[in-house]
Amino acid sequence: MKRKTHWKFTLILGIVGFVLALQYNSMNTASPRDTRDLWAIRKELSSEKKIHSELLEEIREIDQTLVAYNASPEANAASVLQDTLDKLYKQAGFMPTTGPGFVIEVAPSPESIAFGYEIKPVSSELLAWFINVVNQQQGNELEIDGKRFTTLSWIRDINGNLTVSGEVVSTPPFNIKVVSPSKEASEKLYNQLLTTAIQDEFYLDDFVLTISEPEERITLQGWTGGFENRFLKEQTKE
Structure with missing residues (x-):
């Protein structure tokens, strides 16, 4: 009888000890600290503010478009709609565009030519990485x-x-043309490409x-791949 009571007492003490250990561990486990320095935090804050500013600008443009629709007579509504459509086509790259930018030539290295190496196409991974570097700045085409x-595109x-x-x-060789929203943005991207590891x-x-x-002035031709409309339907007047 005593042996059975002693076993139960030992089991209860073991459970109580386990619970106390879990509680102690949870109370003393410190949350991970943010080890970034002040400049890293300021850089992230600046990026978030830039995104916020771009979203506000898009909302402002949409509001102006709505105001133009509501203020225009029915006869001019089609003209306003066409202007909006042309703008969207330009943003999507369907129309030629001209602006400040630069040209990049991709060519075989002198060593590969001198040693008679086979010139292979650029890999998709390398080109995708280049595009990601360019697109770190908004608005480049x-x-x-x-x-x-x-x-x-893909x-x-x-x-x-x-x-x-x-x-x-x-x-290679072939050219890549880049057009930026402004001359300042073009020069910034130019300097970035000269200093990054992409080369x-x-x-x-x-x-x-x-x-x-x-x-x-650098001119890019419009995309000729066409556009498949799968969801939008033209509404006709009855």
């Missing part, structure tokens, strides 16, 4: 080997060939990037 790159390796939206990109990454694949200095 691209044309890759004469093919407009838009939000509807990059793939198909049968050993680099393609943009299904169109084969030439084996080294191309060189590791036996390619050299030659980046021309920013110009006032």
Whole structure:
């Protein structure tokens, strides 16, 4: 009888000890500290404020469009709608655009030519990384080997060939054109590309990037891939 009572007492003490250990551990487990320095926090805050400002600008443009619709007579509503449609087409890259920018030549490295290496197409991963670097700044537009790159475009390796939206990109040399919203933005991107590791990454694949200095006017052709309307329906008057 005593042995049975002693076993129960031991079990109860074990459970109580386990619960106390869990409680002590939860009370003494410190939440992870933010170890970033002040400049890193300020940089993130600046990025968030920039996004907030861009969203406010988009809302302001939409409000102005709504005001124009409501203030225009029915006869001019079609004109306002066409202006909005043209703007959206331009933003989507369907129309040619001209602005400040620069041209980048992608060419085989001198060493690969001197040693007679086979010149291969640029890999889709490398080109995608380049595009991500360019798109770190908002508003930049691209044309890759004469093919407009838009939000509807995609990059793939198909049968050993680099393609943009299904169109084969030439084996280097070829040009990449970049147009920015302003001259200041173009110069900032230009300096960024000169200082980032993207040139080294191309060189590791036996390619050299030659980046021309920013110009006032660079023209990109419109995207010719077409657009498939799957959901919008034209409403007719009865």
